[in-house]
Amino acid sequence: MNVKGAVIDRVGGKWAVQELDLVEPGPTEVRIKVMASGLCHSDDHLVTGDIPNLLPMVGGHEGSGIVEAVGSAVTRLAVGDHIATAYLPACGVCNWCAQGMQYICNTGAGMENGFAVDGSPRFRTLDGTPVGAMQRLGTFANYLVTDQAQAVKIDREIPFDVAALVSCGVATGWGAAVNGAGVRPRDTTLVVGVGGVGMNAVQGAAHAGAANVIAVDPVSFKREQAEEMGATHSFASIAEAMPLIHSVTEGQGADNAVLTVGVVDGGLIAEAFAALRKQGTLAVVSIGQNEPGIPISPLELVVYAKQLRGVLFGNCNPTRDIPALLDYYRSGHLRLDELITRRYGMDQVNQAYEDMHAGRNIRGVLVHEH
Known part of the structure; x- marks a missing residue:
């Protein structure tokens, strides 16, 4: 053919x-x-x-x-x-x-x-x-x-x-928040990169009941759209978001974070990891290169019991979750x-x-x- x-x-x-x-x-x-x-x-x-x-x-x-x-x-x-x-x-x-x-x-x-x-x-x-x-x-x-x-x-x-x-994009982003980062009601959730995947991490976090969904992206158009999709706050960088995160968590840090930038490096992973509270979870969706590595302190990882995990396809099961997400769409929840x-x-x-x-x-x- x-x-x-x-x-x-x-x-x-x-x-x-x-x-x-x-x-x-x-x-x-x-x-x-x-x-x-x-x-x-x-x-x-x-x-x-x-x-x-x-x-x-x-x-x-x-x-x-x-x-x-x-x-x-x-x-x-x-x-x-x-x-x-x-x-x-x-x-x-x-x-x-x-x-x-x-x-x-x-x-x-x-x-x-x-x-x-x-x-x-x-x-x-x-x-x-x-x-x-x-x-x-x-x-x-x-x-x-x-x-x-x-x-x-x-x-x-x-x-x-x-x-x-x-x-792809919807299931990956939604699942990264709900399955990967494990967002729960009242959480403070950080989503870094709100393009075609990250925008759905915002929706997933909001759907899971996060009290604060904080979108980070250098592009103002994407930040505006993220707030339309359920983000409670938006910033151009993690550094700019930290005062707000500390103010709503008694200085502890975000409960969880989702990293969905187009191409990631180890420095950004480490920065998002540092934004977490004790036993917080960072779900990494983005693809990047191995060098120069991820500068995370083993002491911080262990003593604060933090979790760093990779997430593929939002840890979703396509035969179940693709129809389920479309049902959410038809019911007005997505x-x-x-x-x-x-x-x-x-x-x-x-x-x-x-x-x-x-x-x-x-x-x-x-x-x-x-």
């Missing part, structure tokens, strides 16, 4: 729309007519090299669409179903899935190659060159083939642009329409990421044509 997709072929390059060949679904796979894709910062990491991947690769992992064809062994989905993509697979039977931790499913191994579990590509150029797919999806293409473990059936009433957001700052066509992907880097978007959405 001939399709179109936005492809990155080298670190530091530009997205280029190409015609591609798409294979037919295998026994456990489905072909999806992709209707919308979130323009997530994680896809930009392919361009910057912050996440090592094998290139060339079709971008996009935050998507929604319609099932067009199913393999002979598919049991979870049927032709015509509306779906949101799950950028992490949920096989349902490995040790981690069996413990309710689908976000670290064993079948996620090897995703950096962009090829299916069997090691073969689902996209090729018209001359036969293999092309990977971001998270084995490639939602920057108007059609894709993926395993049924990476597509979650959703209600047909949900708009596709909204559904796409829940497949704001999704307001997250979409602008919609783009496939040939505007580079402009979309320029807008993201300039702080003009909370979340851009690519709307596909067929």
Whole structure:
């Protein structure tokens, strides 16, 4: 099948729309007519090299669409179903899935190659060159083939642009606050970086009952939007937020913090960690480099019994939590329409990421044509 997709072929390059060949679904796979894709910062990491991947690769992992064809062994989905993509697979039977931790499913191994579990590509150029797919999806293409473990059936009433957001950014941010940081009623919660993920950490913290939800971002537009989404206060830096944090916690520090900046370094992790009270929890969502390390005092870590933890996909289970979050949306407890700052066509992907880097978007959405 001939399709179109936005492809990155080298670190530091530009997205280029190409015609591609798409294979037919295998026994456990489905072909999806992709209707919308979130323009997530994680896809930009392919361009910057912050996440090592094998290139060339079709971008996009935050998507929604319609099932067009199913393999002979598919049991979870049927032709015509509306779906949101799950950028992490949920096989349902490995040790981690069996413990309710689908976000670290064993079948996620090897995703950096962009090829299916069997090691073969689902996209090729018209001359036969293999092309990977971001998270084995490639939602920057108007059609894709993926395993049924990476597509979650959703209600047909949900708009596709909204559904796409829940497949990554919303679940990651919401879950980082609720599952990762463990926000509870009356907490003082610090959210550092309020873009497409952090804005949902704000919503999750507010939903969990935090008395003070403090958003930190250098971009004034994002701070304003965070206060619309449930932040009680906003500041340009952690240092500027500390007097307020101390004033509402009797000098103890925040109960918990979520770090959701685009690219993190060890110094920022240490600064957020220092903002916590005794036995506070810092949930780190952001991707960064190993050097020069994280300058946290082991004495502070142990004597104050603080917790530093990584959080992947908000520690959510896609088969349960994607539909649950969409139910929150339908009941008015989760704001999704307001997250979409602008919609783009496939040939505007580079402009979309320029807008993201300039702080003009909370979340851009690519709307596909067929």
